[in-house]
Amino acid sequence: MQLRQILSSAVSRLTAENVPSPRLNAELLLMFTLSCDRAYLYAHPERELSADENNRYDDALATRIQGVPAQYITGHQEFWGMDLIVTPAVLIPRPETEHLIETTLDRVQVSPLAAPLRIADIGTGSGCIALALAKELPEAEIYATDISTAALEVARANASRHQLESRIRFLEADLLAGIEANSFDFVISNPPYVGESEEDHVQLEVRKFEPRNAVFAGPTGTEVIARLIPQARAALKPGGWLVMEVSGTIVESVKGLLSEWDDLRVNVDLQSIPRVILARK
Numbered sequence: 623m624q625l626r627q628i629l630s631s632a633v634s635r636l637t638a639e640n641v642p643s644p645r646l647n648a649e650l651l652l653m654f655t656l657s658c659d660r661a662y663l664y665a666h667p668e669r670e671l672s673a674d675e676n677n678r679y680d681d682a683l684a685t686r687i688q689g690v691p692a693q694y695i696t697g698h699q700e701f702w703g704m705d706l707i708v709t710p711a712v713l714i715p716r717p718e719t720e721h722l723i724e725t726t727l728d729r730v731q732v733s734p735l736a737a738p739l740r741i742a743d744i745g746t747g748s749g750c751i752a753l754a755l756a757k758e759l760p761e762a763e764i765y766a767t768d769i770s771t772a773a774l775e776v777a778r779a780n781a782s783r784h785q786l787e788s789r790i791r792f793l794e795a796d797l798l799a800g801i802e803a804n805s806f807d808f809v810i811s812n813p814p815y816v817g818e819s820e821e822d823h824v825q826l827e828v829r830k831f832e833p834r835n836a837v838f839a840g841p842t843g844t845e846v847i848a849r850l851i852p853q854a855r856a857a858l859k860p861g862g863w864l865v866m867e868v869s870g871t872i873v874e875s876v877k878g879l880l881s882e883w884d885d886l887r888v889n890v891d892l893q894s895i896p897r898v899i900l901a902r903k
């Protein structure tokens with residue numbers, strides 16, 4: 623069968639199985655199967671697939687239909703213009719997390735902080751935040767922690783893939799444990815912030831396939847952040863910034879936890895949902 627027919631029957635199959643964005647998924651998995659880009663799919667609609675390619679595409683579609691996110695099948699996700707490796711050991715980086723990078727770069731520009739900047743990314747997962755900041759701030763010293771050994775392996779692989787391994791120090795730690803006091807200009811984190819009480823509202827794919835300790839913080843969603851805030855205060859230099867990703871559900875509680883900090887601000891995402899909270903020590 624030709625590529626064009628195979629793609630169209632895959633879209634119908636994914637649609638019938640209620641997979642969201644069926645065309646996007648069908649194309650992504652075909653690009654993965656054929657190791658090609660989207661332009662190739664459109665330029666070669668008459669290409670015949672081999673039996674092996676057909677079988678591999680069929681397997682990928684069947685896995686997607688079971689609910690496995692496409693990124694865990696292809697092993698890749700783009701973040702801040704970088705192609706990152708993802709495995710089920712790490713949260714799939716989300717586009718909204720790029721607001722953390724924008725907010726941090728904005729603060730770097732306007733804050734009178736002495737060089738070299740020292741930045742800690744807490745709960746680094748795939749390493750997406752640490753890598754994006756290392757890329758944008760070539761002079762900065764960057765630390766990245768995670769409690770998960772498997773996640774840190776992925777983060778290290780991503781750093782090496784983007785020639786940033788000498789720029790980031792990865793540490794296996796519970797939040798900021800072992801980090802020197804009064805030594806950082808920025809503490810950045812996209813921590814687990816979903817409450818177990820909201821579990822029924824979380825997409826099934828996230829619940830079933832993404833690491834539980836990357837998503838859920840405890841009963842209310844603020845448990846990890848409540849521990850992170852005093853630790854960040856101890857680690858930051860006076861005038862240093864804490865920048866965290868939050869959701870609309872927890873933003874008011876988090877504001878309460880930051881009441882003693884200066885310059886408290888909340889930035890919204892493209893859907894006007896509160897997404898980034900920042901405050902200065």
Ligand SMILES: C[S@@+](CC[C@H](N)C(=O)[O-])C[C@H]1O[C@@H](n2cnc3c(N)ncnc32)[C@H](O)[C@@H]1O
Pocket residue numbers: 712713714715716719744745746747748749750751767768769770773795796797812813814815835836837846
């Ligand atoms: C929401 S994910 C964010 C991953 C990545 N920074 C991103 O933005 O895609 C939260 C990360 O925090 C890590 N984590 C959870 N509890 C932690 C703790 N107590 N100390 C350090 N890391 C923790 C998880 O393993 C996970 O990688």
